Amino acid sequence: GDMSGDVFGNGMLLSREIRLVAAFDHRDIFIDPDPDAAASFAERERLFKLPRSSWQDYEKGLISQGGGVFSRSLKSIPLSPQMQAVLGLEKEAAPPSEIIRAILMAQVDLLWFGGIGTYIKASDEDDAKVGDRANDAIRVTADQVRAKVIGEGANLGATQRGRIAYALGGGRINTDAIDNSAGVNSSDLEVNIKIALASVVASGTLPMIERNAFLASMTEEVAALCLRNNYLQTLAISLAERAGLAELPDHRVLIEGLEQRGLLNRTVEFLPNDATLDARAAEGRGLVRPELAVILAYAKLTLFDDLLAGTAIDEPYLAGELLRYFPETLYKGYPEQVQAHRLKREVIATVLANAMINRGGPAFVHRMTTVTSADPGRVACAYAAARDAYGLAALNAEIDAIDNKVSGKTQLELYAEVQTLQIDQTLWFLRNVDFSAGLSGIIDRYSAGIAEVREVLSGLLPQYVAQSVADQAVGFVNGGASRTLARQVAELSALTLASDIVYVSEQTKASVAEATEAYFAVLETFKLGRITEHGSHLSLSDRYDRMALDRALANLMRAQRNLTGNVLGAGKGDISSRIAVWRDIKGAEADRIIHTVNELTEGDLTVSRLSVAAGLLADLVRT
DSSP states (O other), X not given: OOTTSHHHHHHTTSOTTOOOOEEEOSSEEEEOSSOOHHHHXXXXXXXXXXXXXXXXXXXXXXXXXXXXXXXXXXXXXXXXXXXXXXXXXXXXXXXXHHHHHHHHTOOOSEEEEOSSOOOEXXXXXXXXXXXXGXXXXXXXXXXXXXXXXXXXXXTTSBOHHHHHHHHHTTOBOOOHHHHTHHHHHHHHHHHHHHHHHHHHHHXXXXXXXXXXXXXXXXXXXXXXXXXXXXXXXXHHHHHHHHHGGGGHHHHHHHHHXXXXXXOOOXXXXXXXXXXXHHHHHHHTOOOOHHHHHHHHHHHHHHHHHHHHHSSGGGSGGGGGHHHHHSOHHHHHHSHHHHHTOTTHHHHHHHHHHHHHHHHHOTTHHHHHHHHHOOOHHHHHHHHHHHHHHTTHHHHHHHHHTTTTTSOHHHHHHHHHHHHHXXXXXXXXXXXXXXXXXXXXXXXXXXXXXXXXXXXXXXXXXXXXXXXXXXXXXXXXXXXXOOHHHHHHHHTHHHHTTHHHHHHHHHHHTOOHHHHHHHHHHHHHHTTOHHHHHHGGGOOOOSHXXXXXXXXXXXXXXXXXXXXXXXXXXXXXXXXXXXXXHHHHHHTHHHHHXXXXXXXXXXXXXXHHHHHHHHHHHHHHHHO
16 A cells, blocks of 8 residues: 555554555555654655655655665566565565565564555465456465564455465464454444434434534544444454364354354355364364454344344343443433434444453353353343443453553453453353343342452452462563452452352342351352362363353352352351351261362362262252
8 A cells, every 4th residue: 555545544654663664556666674663654644644645755865775666667676685685585686576575475563454455365275266366466375474463454455265374374363354344333323323413403403514513523432432342343353362272162153053044154254164173173273363253243243133133122221232332422412312313222232242242252142042042132131230230341441441551461361351250140140130120120239249249358268269369460460460450350250259149148138248258158168269260261172061061060159059048047156157057957968078079179170070069069958
């Protein structure tokens, strides 16, 4: 591309640290072997502001030694030593096509596509199938690209097979649909804002000239909303990529489920077949970013349709999702028009589909419906209940705020802990709560109870859990997180038990503080701390093993909850006294099961060990 193009030009002005060493468009080749970041930024900015420009308009005196601007119509271009070094060409001259190929294969941080053309394919892909004959002579294969990252500001800079091959080789790339989605997002917002204002324009309350000025006043808000959506979308891909093999079984089931519904053609989307998925699993790797981008899109589109087909999005509490979509200026200035939006259901479905898949991952909803038989609408209610009862939006915002202040690895680890709680608690609410009376009351009760648990949590954690939390917090701090945020996120593995504690409190009429103390006392009695900290993180490649693990953990936690209720009902003294009374009542059976469960949890955690432990605890509850 060149600076006259909005995609290339805007991209090259996003950072003052960019060192643009080479570029080409349909007219010229630009080479600046050792650019001055500040001076070159200012010159790119000058070109961008011109009505029309080309690389020939670049001030030649600002180009570093050995560089220049060369027309693609030349038969041969002389190569200075500096150009040879930056392009990896050891010759005195080369035709423009060879230089462009060298630019595409240069060892750089970022290869940015801001113009028309498909320049990268897979090594076994035929040029004729690429469908871009004009660039056949300069196209390279994915294994020849040495850039660390490819950004596709333009459409089809690479073929999908080329993207996958590049990603499998260690390169970072999404898809053009992901890298370009903010533009589509802004168009959707514009249309829906105009629809909201249509009635006041038609009535004459808001003259057209004032409407247009009002639209212009929201430009920055709309931009921020679009960028926010795209931030979360690429974050979802990064978290799925980070999980790798651990989520491959769920991704595979999602792909198969979409195929069975006739919604996905694996071949058309270049998604791996079963044999390839088996090979990936054997190699210990999951889907790569371009593949994750595809299933992410299908998951969102499918969920949108499913939510529209149901009635859950008519739940009054979920009407609040409408306000997450529109600019604050609009819904504060015209609240009635926003609430009466003729596409209200579609907007709510869009917001929920985006949020649920972004925060839970591509296979999130499919997994929830598979293990519980709940419909997507009920999953949406459970998702909102878990998110808002635990205050996850605010916690995620705190992690957002440390962008570029901590290592990317640490930030993803923090996000992953929040995601784990979101998934686990969505499942908990699906299994334990009836939403028929409405979400609002449920969320009020549980958020208040969870807040009480959070207040007393650190002083009641069993030793193993407390040490695990402390160790994880130290790891986050070493990665650059503040001590407060590190501790807050590290405690989530224990705080996830708060839902059970609030449930026990309601069932036994005990205070939340009393139920919390009893719950952790029982947890310590049976030495279940290792399970709560590490049980859900077992890496299993077989989907049925994962389902068995999920069932075993659910049964074990249900038994733990019921045992806590038994202890709370055993007398009226302090919790230690009640446990003593409870053990006297249970007699030798309690001692035997406590001993056996302790042994089971001391060794390597396996599905079979967890299943046996869950069964023993359930037997103890029944007696």
